[in-house]
Amino acid sequence: MTDTDLALLDLLSARLGSGHVIRDPAAMESYLTEERKLYRGAAMAVLRPGSTEDVAFAVRACAKAHVAVVPQGGNTGLVGGGVPHKGIVLSLARLDRIREVDAFNATITAEAGCILKTVQDEAEKVDCLFPLSLASEGSCRIGGNIASNAGGTAVLRYGNMRDLVLGLEVVLADGRIWNGLKGLRKDNEGYDLKNLFIGSEGTLGIVTAAVLKLFPRPKARAVAFAGCASPHAALALFESLRRQTGDQLTAFEYMPRFALEIVLKHAAGAVRPLAGDHAAYALIELSSPDPEIDLSKRLERVLGSALEAGIVEDASIAASEARNAALWHLRESLPHVQRIEGGSIKHDVAVPVSRIADFIVAASAACEQALPGVRVCAFGHFGDGNIHFNLSQPVGMDKAAFLAQWKRFNRIVHDIVHGMNGSIAAEHGVGLIKRDELARYKDPVALELMKTLKVALDPQNILNPGKVVALGADAPPSLPVAQ
Known part of the structure; x- marks a missing residue:
């Protein structure tokens, strides 16, 4: 580090306290490597501010010194978006207060460092629901959920994070604080x-707090697991449920046979949900704030009709909360157990719901033709068109040799997504791993508008540089570097 860098760190230590300016390489390590270990970054220090004003001070100081600032929440991202390649990591973990809960207005105001599960629990205390639900909800933080527009399993009913945010507090690239913390459903100012x-x-500002929507807490729910002959049959089942249950349909999660097989093989406590094997499976949940409604009967009627029509081959409706949890365990265990099966090339994509079965069939066939033995693990949120189209390495193939084909499979899968007017970044974001892919597929006018916004709001390019859009010659590489 230069004398200027050291002077900056001394200034920040005087404001934040030396214990919250981490310089020791060993103590910094967990901030430099992301969840999937695909990237390993570098930084001169990690800051842990304790207030919005501290964040603003740190950003002003870094802007004056022309030092990059990489904001980080729980560091659970999957696209390298929180990995630094220079400058300072700004951890928001200490901004973890619930500022206000207004049950009548159905809002909760939370700081960016609040863990998602904490926000869920605080909502439950006032008999409300904060519906964002992710596998990492015990460690991911609200600021990161907002920065990535997180999705999860309840988007079908409640929408993405964008749909759950009413107001924000943001520190801008020059250190000014924008206070937009309004709990309004209508605001056209x-x-x-x-x-x-x-x-x-x-990349445009650092979220420090948010006003979030709350909803009536469900008092009744019904969960079922259905086996179908194909993705198209699963899509027909979804359409039938949507038409007959409306917004009571909270979740519709799709899994192929391979996905269920590896969950049953590796996940502790996993129990086979149906007697036979099926090409495609659906995990279905209905919910309602009305405790008197019998959702199981409604689900039984829809599934019964689907069985008679040949849409469903077999189905099981959970008879207890314990069984509900057991069925959800099958879906929630999948990302973890896929790692046990070796290298995985992942694609988080979205297509129109009407095309999702076509996409799975076409992309699966193309990848299997490109690499015989590759195991397609296409699962996800059927009801909102988001599929995690993951490829597990062929049995016996060298992991490094398989992962070296990431770019090749990107082209295969993303070309098909683009041809269906879809998105190559559904809920995980762009980060590093999809930045150059975005330049290939995004409308050029949209890309220019994005760069215009970046330059206007961050003219020095100090906020998370190199992510989403690449500006300047020192942008980090977009392909994984720490495999």
Whole structure:
């Protein structure tokens, strides 16, 4: 580090306290490597500010010194969006207060460092629901959920994070604080500024707090597991459920046979949900705030009709909360157990719901033709068109040799997605891993608008540089570097 860098760190230590300016390489390590270990970054220090004002001070100081700032929440991202390649990591973990719960207005105001599960629990204390639900909800933080426009399993009923945010507090690239913490459902006072920052992955501003929507807490639910002959049959089942149950349909999660097989093989406590084997499976949940409604009967009627029509081959409706949890365990265990099966090339994509079965069939056939023995693990949120189209390495193939084909499979899968007018970044974001792919598939006018916004709001390019859009010659490589 230069004398200027050292002077900056001394200034920040004087404000934040030396214990919250981490310089020791061993103590910094967990901030430099992301969840999937695909990237390993570098930084001069990690800051842990304790307030919005501290964040603003740190950003002002870094802007004056022309030092990059990489905001980080729980560091659970899957696209390298929180990995630094220079400058300072700004951890928001200490901004973890619930500022207000207004049950009558159905809102909760939470700081960016609040763990998602904490927000869920605080909502439950006032008999409300904060519906965002992710596998990492015990460690991911609200700021990161906002920065990535997180999705999860309940988007079908409640929408993405963008749909759950009413107001934001944001530190801008020059250290100014924008206070947009309003709990309003209607606000047409000019541009909707909050949506500039939601999904921007910390490249336009640093979210420090948010006003979030709450909903009536479900008092009744029914969960079922259905086996179908194909993705198209599963899609027909979804359409039937949507038409007959409306917004009581909270979740419709798709899994292929291979996915269920590896869950049953590796996941502790996993129990086979149906007697036979099927090409495609659906995990279905209905919910309602009315405790008197019998959702199991409604689900039984729909599934019964689907069985008679040949849409469903077999189905089981959970008879207890314990059984509900057991069925969800099959879906929630999948990302973990796929790692046990070796290398995985992952694609988080979305197509129109009407095309999702066509996509799975076409992309699976193309990948299997490109590499015989590759095991397609296409699963996810059928009801909102988001599929995690993951490829597990062929049995016996060298892991490094398989992962070296990432770019080749990107082209196969993303070309098909693009041809169906879909998105190559559904809910995990762009980060590093899809930045150059975005330049290939995004409308050029849209890309220019994105760069215009970046330059306007961050003219020095100090906020999470190199992520989402690449500006300047020192952008980090977009392909995984720490395999």
